[in-house]
Amino acid sequence: MESVPAILIWLTPYILSVAAFVILLEQISYLKKKRSFPGPFLVLPFFGNVISLARNPTSFWEVQSAMAKSSDVGFSVNYIIGRFIVFIRSSELSRKVFANVRPDAFHLVVYPFGRKLFGECNILYMTGQEHKDLRRSIAPNFTPKALSTYIExxxxxxxxxxxxxxxxxxxxxxxxxLRFLCRDMNLETSQNVFVGPYLTNESQKRFEAEYNLFAAGLTALPIDLPGFAFRNAKVAVSRLVETLAVCVEDSKTKMKSGDAPACLVDFWMQEIVRETATSEAEQTREKQPPHTSSVELAGHLFDFLFASQDxxxxxxxxxxxxxxxxxxxxxxxxxxxxxxxxxxxxxxxxxxxxxxxxxxxxxxxxxxxxxxPAAMIPHVAGEDFPLTDGYTIPKGAIVFPSVFESSFQGxxxxxxxxxxxxxxxxxxxxxxxxxxxxxxxxxxxxxxxxxxxxxxxxxxxxxxxxxxxxxxxxxxxxxxxxxxxxxxxxxxxxxxxxxxxx
Missing domain, CATH: 1.10.630.10 (Cytochrome P450)
Structure with missing residues (x-):
């Protein structure tokens, strides 16, 4: 029987040949997607340009911008850990991406692995009529009267x-x-504006601790195992939503009694109480209208809180x-x-x-x-999408419309x-x-x-x-x-x- 080292020596040429073939296919796939448009001609196998991105993100995106400026197409391409990316500098093309967020075009990402943290029902990932209905339900939260209450x-x-x-x-x-001082100030401001009187001092402290765990997990590797920052963040989000669901219930009770709204959740619940009181679904008790359960509303409240922080x-x-x-x-x-x-x-x-x-x-x-502040808003191409007359973004590509670059045009x-x-x-x-x-x-x-x-x-x-x-x-x-x-x-x-x- 041959020894293990001998077997490995015998297999080495075959392993190297397979690896070389995979690398060749990867380069061909990248070049096929890139075509003649601005971007690196060759990329590091498997990793692409992730090292330069991790080492100096500012420099990485400046290089992408410079490549996009090198031609009149308004975008450049690259490759990061098996994913083809498209960086968009042109305001017109960025608006085209924003205007085509739907199942058969672009899917909003915002944060890497955000779906695992926030859940599929997050407003960020909704499209179509469901998204319109939720936006319509949110409107009372930002009327002039509501904003006047928040200002104080x-x-x-x-x-x-x-x-x-x-x-x-x-x-x-x-x-x-000032960074962490402003962050703490914003967190307390959001808590008071959004759920005001419904968080006790003790629950507010727990809330801050849970939110810090969530914030730490945002930039961590998505390792969903006990002890890792990403798992801690997921658990923290669940506990935060549970806390906010109690606030929603308390606010519903208060608004049913006819009290004046004192914070964002009150303005929201006031409208929901009015709608459910007159709806057939509420009268028959068969089912509630969409976006009115306390847990679902708490999840959306967390979305507001998150959006108001970073x-x-x-x-x-x-x-x-x-x-x-x-x-x-x-x-x-x-x-x-x-x-x-x-x-x-x-x-x-x-x-x-x-x-x-x-x-x-x-x-x-x-x-x-x-x-x-949100310099780029990442999207994923759910299908091949014709960005220009001469270029189609391939399905699965991560697309980065640059809000920052648009700000310096026109x-x-x-x-x-x-x-x-x-x-x-x-x-x-x-x-x-x-x-x-x-x-x-x-x-x-x-x-x-x-x-x-x-x-x-x-x-x-x-x-x-x-x-x-x-x-x-x-x-x-x-x-x-x-x-x-x-x-x-x-x-x-x-x-x-x-x-x-x-």
Missing amino acids: LQQRIILKHMKSWIQMPESNTKPFP ASTASLLWAVTLLDSHPEVLERVRKEVAVFWSPESDKLITADQLREMRYTEAVAKEVIRYRA FVDPYRFDPDRFMEDRQEDWVYKKNYLSFGVGAHQCVGQRYAINHLVLFIGMFTSLFDFKRYRSDGCDEIEYLPAIYPRDGCKVVVSLRCPS
Whole structure:
């Protein structure tokens, strides 16, 4: 009987031949999909360009952009761990992808392995009539009356956190990163705005701990085994939804008694209670209308909470970064806000006053344009899709429409931070609307964009009025870091001090 080493030596040429054949097929498949369009001519077997992506995501996407700019087709291609990818720079082509989210075209991904974390019933993955019905049911959450209620809640939490920042030992003299401080502030703001009085202090602490587990699992490898971050995140999502389902039930009870809405879930339940009270399904008790069960509603509430975290935190940091480097803009913001609010006042900014702060809102819109937090919105091609007359995206390809790249197309002097572009005399957000894709477009356009802008305006107004601040400058501190929203690389380190007595 031959020894194992001898057998292996005998098999080696055959193994190498099979491996070489598989590699050859892989390269041929890639080149067939790539054709003559911009992209690397050869890719590393099996892994593709994942190493350069993992090592420096910013550089990787800059290279993709440069390749897309090298021709007039508006896109480039690449290959990552067995998946063919298409990076889209052209605003027109990006809008084409956004407008064709449906089972036989593109499937929205947003986050890798998101379906495993969020579940198939998540609003991100819905299409057709089901998606339209759910969006229609969500509409009462973002009426002017509802937004006015949220504005008060937002301000109270923002002020609470900012006053705690100035009490930190590092304040006044030492720089500290704002990233995690803003994240914690946003999480508490979302909790209060969305489910307000229905979370006790104890459940709020548990909620924060569970959400941190979820956040850690977002960027982890999808290893669904005990002890791994991804499994911990899945379990955390289940527990978070259970907690929110209790809040939904409590809100339904309160709205049935005729109380006034005090938070987002109340506005939602008020409408659902009204609908179910008059529906035949409710009268016969045979079945409830769609999207009205407490667990399902809790899942959608979690979607709102998640959507309001990462991107919003990134925008707050870029606002501080850009205001520090543009003192003339900062001064105009402070003058405008001072007309309506000061730190010494015990009054809050009203909804009407917020609408009058047009320049501060223009600053917020320009921050979102200049540093679109969700820089790319990944989709998967469910079928072959004709992107242009000369190119069809192959089924299974991951498509990256670049919101970031669109933001620097069409606008006047687009690489300049210039809030005046959004003032009434220029209105570039309408003139170049096709390039302003930060909140998406089409059926999946962000339903809470007015809420997000209000939050950024309130933060800018209060932060600049309450604090004198200075960015701590280090090499590369303002470079973009993908986490997966885009952040300043240093987490926005600042030195803050009070401008006036609080």
